[in-house]
Amino acid sequence: MRKNLIASVAFLLASGTAVLADGASDGKVKIGILNDQSGVYADFGGKSSVEAAQMAVEDFGGKVLDSPIEIVDADHQNKPDIASNIARQWYDTEQVDAIMELTTSSVALAVQAIGKEKKKIDIVTGAATTDLTGKACSPYGFHWAYDTHALAVGTGGALVKQGGDSWFFLTADYAFGYSLEQQTSDFVKANGGNVIGSVRHPLASQDFSSFLLQAQSSGAKVVGLANAGLDTSNAIKQAAEFGITQGGQRLAALLFTLADVHGLGLEAAQGLTLTEGYYWNRDDESRAFGKKFFDRTGKMPNMIHAGTYSAVLQYLKAIQKAGTDDTDAVAKQLHEMPVDDVFGRGGTVGPNGRMIHDMYLLQVKKPDESKEAWDYFDVLATIPGKDAYIDPAKSGCDLVK
Known part of the structure; x- marks a missing residue:
């Protein structure tokens, strides 16, 4: 009887384990x-x-x-x-x-x-x-x-084709900024452009004046903002104070989203070219x-x-x-x-x-072009996923055979 009892308990435990393995492990x-x-x-x-x-x-x-x-x-x-x-x-x-x-x-x-x-x-x-x-x-x-490659293909590619063939970068001083600058630089150079220089700024900078003066004096046609969030918004606001766009240079917000445009306002953001993977009003x-x-x-x-x-x-x-x-x-x-x-x-x-999907090249509308709240973008182009992202075989990932 004892042997049978032990065998029965063992069977039930094994069965229970099998049930757990086929569901949520901890309920x-x-x-x-x-x-x-x-x-x-x-x-x-x-x-x-x-x-x-x-x-x-x-x-x-x-x-x-x-x-x-x-x-x-x-x-x-x-x-x-x-x-x-x-x-x-x-x-x-x-x-x-x-x-x-x-x-x-x-x-x-x-x-x-x-x-x-x-x-x-x-x-x-x-x-x-x-x-x-x-x-x-x-x-x-x-x-x-x-990812940074998709942003470089979208925004960087559009501006080079429009004549923006010389660049100076304001880059956030951490992994994201380096990657975005490098990816965009590679794309600019591959399309016949050149990178004149770059400067790195700390995350959550309040004062971009010295960085913007370097960008202005470089004479580059495009000032690439390889940053995001409030850093990008603050850089754009302060660039206006220095008359950078009025002097003929263009600002490229390499990672700028709908939320950032809303915070900055159409008056300041109008005309910016950017890339997103989704637009609510599409x-x-x-x-x-x-x-x-x-x-x-x-x-x-x-x-x-x-x-x-x-x-x-x-x-x-x-x-x-x-x-x-x-x-x-x-x-x-x-x-x-x-x-x-x-x-x-x-x-x-x-x-x-890497999840491969289409990206969208967008341009910020002028205030009088916006038909309703949050109607901020014109969709300039759809970038197929195969063009937006690095071929996995060329990604450097050791999991790819």
């Missing part, structure tokens, strides 16, 4: 949104990205594999050490299954390295460096909304999503918000299809499944984790 699926919620990129992503993630959960139905879905969030303050501590705590003690958004490239690289170590999925929508799917790629790391489907988002946040979504919605939704679809939240099984589905939602229409995921 729930927990997603962390880790980004800047109080600093220079707070409008860029911030709490609105958390709301976008929650929208995706609700649109999916609130459960996956009959298990509840929970969104948690935190502010990493644009500091890799703070982000790393949060990520480790989430993974080690709070049963977080995946981390997403990850504004700031240095933060995203740090958290992706932790995810690789701990076999946890991260999907980056807020950071831009191509290293995430290049030399720092991970079998569990995915890059969703945009068609009926994007307008419907934009209205839902606006009703919850009081603002229209940019590509970071819409990209976060898409990333969360695709992650949940991958769990559903895999029949488990096991990291390897879900990562396999994320690599194989097509992406088809309001953001990533016809998207595919490369072996390096």
Whole structure:
């Protein structure tokens, strides 16, 4: 009888383990949104990205594999050490299954390295460096909304074709800025242009006067702003005070989103050329999503918000299809499944984790051309995903055979 009892218990334990393996491992699926919620990129992503993630959960139905879905969030303050501590705590003690958004490239690289170590999925929508799917790629790391190469192809390519063949860069002094400057410089040179010089500024600079004077005295036709958020807005405002555009130079906002234009205002931003992966006023489907988002946040979504919605939704679809939240099984589905939602229409995921989708070259309207609130852009061109992103085979990722 004792032997039979032991055998029965062993069978039940084995059966129980099998059931758990085919569902959510701890009875729930927990997603962390880790980004800047109080600093220079707070409008860029911030709490609105958390709301976008929650929208995706609700649109999916609130459960996956009959298990509840929970969104948690935190502010990493644009500091890799703070982000790393949060990520480790989430993974080690709070049963977080995946981390997403990850504004700031240095933060995203740090958290992706932790995810690789701990076999946890991260999907980056807020950071831009191509290293995430290049030399720092991970079998569990995915890059969703945009990257520096796509921005360089879009904005940089448009201005070179329009005669902007000499450039001077104002560059944010961290990984994102370096990558954006390098990618754009390569593209400018490949198309017959040249880079006269560059200067680096600290993150969250208040005074751009010395940097702008160097750009002005360079005589470059285009001043490339390889920064983002309030840094870009402040640089544009102060450039107007120095009469840079009045003197014949053009400003290229290499990472500038709808939220930034709204904060700056059409009067100051009019005529700027920029690249985004999403525009709320492009068609009926994007307008419907934009209205839902606006009703919850009081603002229209940019590509970071819409990209976060898409990333969360695709992650949940991958769990559903895999029949488990096991990291390897879900990562396999994320690599194989097509992406088809309001953001990533016809998207595919490369072996390096790069989600390849169309980007849009946009120009900021003049104030009298805007027909309604948040109607800020004319769509100049659609950039096919195959042109916007680096071929995975040339990305430098050691996962690509």
